[in-house]
Amino acid sequence: MIKHSMALKANQHGTWLVVNRGRIWLNAERSLPNGAFDDLALSAEPEQICWLGKLAGHDAYLLINHDHIADETQWVSPRELLAEGEEIFQLAARAVQVALFLQTHRFCGQCGSAMHLVHWELAMLCSKCGHRCYPRIAPCVLVGIIKDDKVLLARSNRHRPGFFSILAGFVESAETLEQAAVREVKEEVGVDICNLRYVGSQPWPFPHSLMTGFIADYAGGDIVCQPQEIEEAHWFSLDALPEVPPLETLSGQIIHQLQQIAGK
Known part of the structure; x- marks a missing residue:
């Protein structure tokens, strides 16, 4: 379960699953980037960031980004990470699915107001009418x-x-x-x-x-x-x-x- 949403910090350390339209960003070494957020050198601030779990002892974060990233990086589907092991594949699959959930539930289906990610569970909540949505399975x-x-x-x-x-x-x-x-x-x-x-x-x-x-x-x-x-x-x-x-x-x-x- 995602424990919390969080404000982005330049020195935030962890393993980063950067998602763009269902794809995962790999660095020049064809691995998931690990380190401080500043080291990612993103061209723009991401829309959302949240904790996904642990990978090899490091906190793993989903980071949604719609902007182009440097040419030396590579984008892959979660399926392409199957050979890297079940742990990496499942985390990548989770990142893509959670990113889709966040992107498609920005507004309330009942009243149209903006929704926000609650910090104690994986759910989007409308602060106006109280409608709560969970990821579709x-x-x-x-x-x-x-x-x-x-x-x-x-x-x-x-x-x-x-x-x-x-x-x-x-x-x-x-x-x-x-x-x-x-x-x-x-x-x-x-x-x-x-x-x-x-x-x-x-x-x-x-x-x-x-x-x-x-x-x-x-x-x-x-x-x-x-x-x-x-x-x-x-x-x-x-x-x-x-x-x-x-x-x-x-x-x-x-x-x-x-x-x-x-x-x-």
Whole structure:
């Protein structure tokens, strides 16, 4: 939980997650900047700064900045930091999601007055009407479906040719995670599943998703791809997979677990 918002101090020390339009700023060494705020040499004062947590023993701060930063710096998405370890990725994902929350809740949805970040919890409060908003979390299900020694993988219209992953979809209102998994699979590829087993979860900045992973058994039906959503879907042998998400992702972990179950 964010403990407090704070006034910006030139000598404030910490690890800085500078966010601009969903991207993270890396310094010339391609790492998160660490040190005093003055050392960042920003061209303008940031709109907001708040404490995110700890990274390698240092306080980590979100800093929202809309201005151009020197050419030697680099901007990356949180996904590009997956290889740096789970701790860095999760903090980067948190920074991007909190930045989006702060930027999209500057004004009250009830009366239109300006809102401010409260100092004891992560919430935006309207001082005029008292309306309080918390960050939106959008739960999403991932389903690895197994049939004998094969896994059902699909390629959406957002993926490049040759790249496949397990099926995914957002949970709808008043729906359980299990119901969402069954519905999404049926809608996207026309297949029925059974024997759902929970695997784990992973926060994902898409832009504020919580991925929940399942393994399921094939129960029947032929593959019929949902128009405008799924470009192609096939049963792949677990010992002859196409290009799939890396192990740092929950999708990749589920595929790897299916391979272990099948002894591949």
